Amino acid sequence: MESFNFLLYPLLACLLLILIHAWFGIHILERGIIFVDLALAQFIGVGIALAFLYGREKSMLFSLIFAMLGAIVLALSRRVARYVNIEAFIGVFYIFSFSASILVLDRSPHGLEEFKGIMNGNILWVNQSDITSTALLYGFVGLLHFILRKQFHALTFESKGGFLLELLFFASFAVVLVKSVHMAGILQVFAFLVVPALIGRLFFKKTVHILLTGWLVGVMVSVLGIFLSYKFDLPTAPVIVASLAVVFFVILALKIVFQLDNERAGEQKAKA
Numbered sequence: 001m002e003s004f005n006f007l008l009y010p011l012l013a014c015l016l017l018i019l020i021h022a023w024f025g026i027h028i029l030e031r032g033i034i035f036v037d038l039a040l041a042q043f044i045g046v047g048i049a050l051a052f053l054y055g056r057e058k059s060m061l062f063s064l065i066f067a068m069l070g071a072i073v074l075a076l077s078r079r080v081a082r083y084v085n086i087e088a089f090i091g092v093f094y095i096f097s098f099s100a101s102i103l104v105l106d107r108s109p110h111g112l113e114e115f116k117g118i119m120n121g122n123i124l125w126v127n128q129s130d131i132t133s134t135a136l137l138y139g140f141v142g143l144l145h146f147i148l149r150k151q152f153h154a155l156t157f158e159s160k161g162g163f164l165l166e167l168l169f170f171a172s173f174a175v176v177l178v179k180s181v182h183m184a185g186i187l188q189v190f191a192f193l194v195v196p197a198l199i200g201r202l203f204f205k206k207t208v209h210i211l212l213t214g215w216l217v218g219v220m221v222s223v224l225g226i227f228l229s230y231k232f233d234l235p236t237a238p239v240i241v242a243s244l245a246v247v248f249f250v251i252l253a254l255k256i257v258f259q260l261d262n263e264r265a266g267e268q269k270a271k272a
Contacts, residue, residue, distance in 0.1 A: 007226055010236070013126045013134065014222035017184055017192050020138045022214035023145065024173055025197030026207055027156045033086055036074060037193040039094035040170075041177050041186045043070040046097055048181070049104040063182065067174035075167040078159070121185025124229070124236050130183060137179050141172045153207075188237040192218060195244040202255055221247055 028036055047066035051059035073093065080089050145152060152169055155161035180189045196214030204210050225240030 007230060009126045009128065009131055010123050010226050011223060012131050013123050013183060014226065014240070015219060016131070016134050016138055017180060017189070018196060018215055018218035018222065020142060020176055021180070021189065021192040022196045022200075022211055022218060023142075024176070025193045025214065026200075026210055027152070027169075028193060029197050029201065030156050033077065033090060034194060035087065035090050035094060036077075037177070038186065038190045039090045039097060040067070040070045040074060040174060041181050041189055042094055042097035042101065043067075044174070044177055044181050045186060046100045046104065049101045049108075052108050053104065059182070060178070063178045064175070067178045068171065071167060071170040071174040074170045075163060078166065119186050119237075121181070121183055121188060121237055123184045123188065124226075126183055134179055134183065138176065141176055144172055185237045187241050191241040191244050195248050199248055199251055202251060217247065218244070 024037075028034065044063050044066050047062035047064075048059055051057075051062045054062075077086055077089065080086065148165075148168075151161060151165055155165055155169060177189065180192075184192075196218040197210060199217050200210030200213035204213060221243045222240055225243045226236060228234065228243070229236040229239045
């Protein structure tokens with residue numbers, strides 16, 4: 001019972017993360033900007049790193065400033081794509097953010113440990129207050145996206161919409177990332193954004209089916225990952241991320257095998 005009480009809040013945190021990030025993941029995958037989450041999260045990490053130098057109480061302020069700057073940069077990505085490959089642009093944005101974080105943390109006496117904290121987060125130590133504030137923030141963003149679902153769908157799937165709508169999409173995404181990175185770290189946030197939606201897309205085309213599949217797989221793997229982390233005293237985020245990746249590879253391999261079997265069966269029927 002004591003173990004359950006200790007793990008309850010991390011489980012709830014993972015549930016909230018899956019709910020919001022799987023939704024954004026569908027949009028990110030459709031846009032073909034897979035590493036935008038990693039790049040933006042790392043850029044937010046620069047703000048967190050600066051807070052280590054100038055006062056941890058300013059962490060949220062610095063994070064929000066960098067989140068909004070990053071959102072503006074990404075809102076211009078469609079225009080940038082006219083001149084350069086967008087994935088290359090995002091890659092440069094990421095390596096700049098990564099390098100800047102290292103340079104800032106190099107001035108901190110505990111830079112290495114603080115860098116590990118930015119990457120891995122501390123989801124095992126979330127409390128009721130963290131869950132409440134996260135639920136309120138994600139709920140507000142979720143409501144915004146529900147109200148503007150047609151506009152955001154047209155923006156992603158039909159490339160219809162102006163700069164302000166693009167900015168609103170990435171600003172809401174950036175605000176979510178600020179909370180997510182503080183709570184779970186960059187690695188887990190990136191995995192939750194991409195892998196559940198990617199698994200859903202292996203089997204379905206409709207957004208609602210992809211979303212439900214991503215939620216189901218994400219929650220199940222999170223429960224397993226947190227249990228393994230607690231049981232064997234392993235870092236939580238890497239365990240969950242590795243577990244999600246393994247599940248994706250296994251499901252992908254099974255789909256390929258079944259598809260090949262079906263193709264062979266079809267060929268045999270055609271010959272007969």
